[in-house]
Amino acid sequence: MxxxxxxxxxxxxxxxxxxxxxxxxxxxxxxxxxxxxxxxxxxxxRPNAVARSLRTDTTRTIGLVIGDILNPFFTELARAVEDEARGAGYSVVIGNADERADRQDHYVRTLLEQRVDGLLLCPTAEVTPLVRDVVRDGGPLAFLDRTLPGLDVPTVRADGTAAIGALVAHLAALGHRRIAFVSGPALLSTGRERTAAFTAALRACGLPARPEYVQAGDFQAASGRAGAARLLDLPEPPEAIFAGDNLMALGALDEIRARGLAIPGDVALASYDDVPWFTHLDPPITAIGQPVQELGRRAVRALLDRIDGRPVEPVVLDARLVVRRSCGEPAEQGSDETEGRLPR
Missing domain, CATH: 1.10.260.40 (lambda repressor-like DNA-binding domains)
Structure with a gap:
């Protein structure tokens, strides 16, 4: 070499x-x-920081590169990683990729040059040459939340398939038949998985999967608002909108309110990803919550196992449906929410 x-x-x-x-x-x-x-x-x-094993020198630090620091999901995830790492005697250095492959690679390269002992990566959609080199060189690396095709890397993520199925069944039970989805980008594994689960859930409930009722977004608030606008402008607008993440739900909420429409009277609203402020809205927002704290804990444990040379298996945790009042009737008599249960 x-x-x-x-x-x-x-x-x-x-x-x-x-x-x-x-x-x-x-x-x-x-x-x-x-x-x-x-x-x-x-x-x-290739610079030595990429070519050599990450374990040459011990710094008691791990690197974490997340998709978007402004997204509450990633903010909470970073906190969970930091808490678990600190308990194990490690510090965490965080980089914000801002959902861009070039920024992701900048932070990956920087963290490697700083001789971190291991790296947790929430990858962008693109398999970059740098990430491929890191995988090939065999340094301690784990993916968090997302996967990349063709790379054999331990991954810690949540599966929302069952929760999305429960959400669509909940909407159907409330009488909604025209159910729409503002999806994440198809290039991201999370975007593809949620869209596939939504389509399968419609079929399971005997509801049509109308192409115009799936609008592509990018996990940012502006795309959520634009997607909701396109849906509400349809000759036959949906009765319910499901946003593929919390920021797109915020954008959809802005568009619905800007039109003077009521939730859920005129249109129901639900979100993938649960965030604390959902409970403070009127009505509170039905959401699919990911086990963020457990994701962070398990990711750190997986990475430390890799640092110590122990085998690591993929970790897949279940997301859950949190029913509130934004889709119709109250979740439960005298309660604002019911986790994982449908209203009677």
């Missing part, structure tokens, strides 16, 4: 110059930078 000295020899520069180019220093001319990068490409050189 080529080293930094090989790159320096090929480019006709010093090792220090190669280091400055790889660290994007301004103290290098454009011609020299181009020559060094050409040598890197020709030799297939």
């Amino acid at each position: 080529a080293g930094v000295k090989d790159v320096a020899r090929r480019a006709g520069v010093s090792v220090a110059t190669v280091s400055r180019v790889l660290n994007d220093s301004a103290r290098v001319t454009a011609e020299t930078r181009a020559r060094v990068l050409a040598a890197v490409a020709e030799l297939g050189y």
Whole structure:
């Protein structure tokens, strides 16, 4: 495997110059930078932080790269990871990918260069060369919440299939027949899984899966509002809207209220991901809650097992339906919510 000295020899520069180019220093001319990068490409050189095992040096730190720090789900997940890691004597360094592959890779590279002992990654949709290299090099790595196709990496995630089925059955029991979904991006494993579960749940309840009732979003509030607007503009608008995450539910809520519509009188609303502020709305929002604390705990344990060289099996936890009043009748006499149970 080529080293930094090989790159320096090929480019006709010093090792220090190669280091400055790889660290994007301004103290290098454009011609020299181009020559060094050409040598890197020709030799297939990868910086030692990527090529070497993450376990060469022990720092008692783990890295966590999450999808979107503004999403309450990821914020709570990061807190759960930090709490569990601290209890095991580790510190956590967090990077926010903002759902972008380039930012994800920036933080992965930075964390590796800082010699973290292991890495937890909530991957973006794209299998980047850097992530593929990290997997190939066999350093302690685990995926959290999401998977990537073709990569054999231990993953800790929640399965919402049964909970989505329970939600659609709940909506059907309340008399809703036109049920729509604002989905997450199809490139993300969570987006694909939730859309497939929603379609299967409609079939199980004998309801039609109308293509116009599935609007693509991107797990951001603006796409939730835009998706809800398209649904409500249909000649036959849905009676219920299910948003694929909490931020898109917020966007859908904004659109419904902007039109002067009542929840659930004019349109029912439900969300994947439960967040604390759902209980403070009027009416409180029916949601599918993920076991966020347990996801964080299990992810840290899985990563520490990998750091110690122990075998790690995939972890799949169940999400649950939390019935509140945003879809119709109260969840339960005298109560704002019923976890995992349908109203009698």
